[in-house]
């Protein structure tokens with residue numbers, strides 16, 4: 001069994017929880033649907049987003065340079081990092097130069113990708129996640145299980161217990177409003193105490209040298225307002241050409257992500273205030289390698305909305321931790337393979353090829369088609385499952401020899417059912433009966449002249 | 454117009470009645486239908502498992518078997534969509550006939566888009582819940598995918614409306630995957646069964662007596678769940694309803 005299959009099975013042992021997880025995320029998908037159906041131009045917006053991203057990826061170097069020129073002119077200090085380590089080192093260096101000790105950050109999947117928080121903590125910097133969901137998983141010392149809803153796998157009672165222990169909230173009170181207020185009070189202190197802030201970047205607008213940060217809690221804005229130094233980190237695919245294209249993406253992003261017309265806060269950073277600094281680090285960390293991979297470069301069109309996770313019937317029923325890559329779902333299966341087939345090949349089985357992800361993606365990333373392609377590459381890459389290979393070999397033998405197949409089909413109905421309809425057969429073991437072989441196959445009936453008009 | 458019936462391997466062995474109903478349905482509309490012998494498998498299971506190349510000999514065999522027909526029609530949306538998508542990559546036929554991928558149809562699609570019957574001689578006085586299979590919906594366009602903001606349509610629904618007495622409903626989450634997925638059903642069997650149970654439960658919640666659709670593989674998987682849990686609903690391929698005389 002693949003590593004995803006093993007963990008998925010374990011997750012499904014707790015049926016009630018799996019059902020709850022599935023419902024919670026499907027509700028997000030339905031919210032997204034309502035938004036998508038309410039815009040007559042929805043499908044054309046998706047097409048525009050896809051084309052804009054294609055154009056950007058086709059001329060990425062030019063757009064990046066244009067962005068750098070304009071951002072620098074605006075007074076933003078632009079840095080380049082080839083790898084995650086390099087990004088972390090640049091961040092640490094800026095923090096050191098500023099003599100800072102308390103970093104307050106908003107959500108960034110790039111920070112997770114590069115393991116930034118542990119890196120800084122090892123160097124004596126306090127890192128506080130200011131997004132509520134992120135703060136919850138940080139206090140729980142676990143990883144986000146979803147890229148937009150990092151704590152979606154945690155029930156509110158569990159948050160109550162966590163806050164009781166870490167924030168000394170009232171015993172047994174898991175009222176969401178109460179807990180949110182308490183978290184807010186706690187975070188307010190952290191904001192006041194912070195001496196440096198960090199955000200991710202949702203979109204970097206090349207023609208303006210401006211970058212956009214989208215949040216629902218205003219926590220990015222709060223952090224950057226309170227501190228004198230703002231470090232922003234972005235993957236180099238985050239470029240959009242101009243403000244018109246930004247409008248396309250902001251219309252799609254929140255609708256796809258959480259079913260809101262737009263994120264509550266969409267902040268555009270153009271230039272630092274007097275006496276303050278904005279540092280922007282543009283990070284490659286494998287992205288140019290993906291760009292060079294003609295089969296899979298389409299993944300770079302992703303705007304990290306998470307819709308493909310919410311719609312994925314496998315993700316919803318197996319949770320984020322069933323995937324070995326830090327990003328789960330259809331997106332994570334693909335990005336994991338781009339990162340390392342050896343390390344993350346065990347996620348590729350976690351897909352029934354229903355293609356719902358491809359239909360939901362606002363940037364028209366063909367996620368399911370990509371997974372299908374990766375499956376074809378598993379054997380050549382040497383990471384295929386050997387059992388599966390054997391099953392396919394057996395099928396090949398049968399199906400390439402009609403006489404063999406026909407003989408098999410003829411004897412099958414005479415084999416006592418218990419021989420194959422039992423707990424050893426994985427088809428049955430997990431809760432399904434085997435189908436029944438017909439006494440006479442269609443072919444036999446045809447040959448006997450029994451198939452009539 | 455020469456039409457060949459493509460009966461997928463598992464339909465041949467498990468559901469001959471589906472092949473039979475397909476034949477009846479096509480011939481009842483005045484079509485000249487043949488069944489070339491020695492059909493095996495289109496190769497979809499190999500493809501979905503990651504061994505598409507292994508389907509090459511099967512693609513060659515299919516191309517040769519069906520070379521001389523104008524239309525090739527089969528009662529399985531996922532097999533047909535595999536032929537359509539993958540055969541242009543797989544078969545190396547020399548161009549003396551058009552590639553099979555351009556002549557193959559799922560039977561409902563064929564009726565709906567090519568034959569366009571205005572009446573069927575069928576009666577089925579039961580409530581049925583429509584199973585919108587993933588490949589039927591999202592690869593073949595048998596109905597509008599729920600993800601997309603396009604006007605609702607359903608070719609299966611349109612055809613069923615020609616059957617006397619039948620009441621057609623759709624489950625909640627109308628086109629969510631049932632969890633079959635070829636070898637996925639074995640490799641990720643726990644997930645597959647969990648999806649199957651949820652899907653069957655939603656079909657049952659409609660109050661229907663039957664689950665019907667254009668993919669025998671989904672129906673087979675759901676029937677397995679139904680039998681294990683001893684549920685009252687049953688599965689029936691749509692061609693059996695389109696030819697029913699109850």
Ligand code: SF4
Nearest residue numbers: 302303305306308361
């Ligand atoms: S691949 Fe598409 S649906 Fe998935 S997170 Fe990215 S943009 Fe959203």
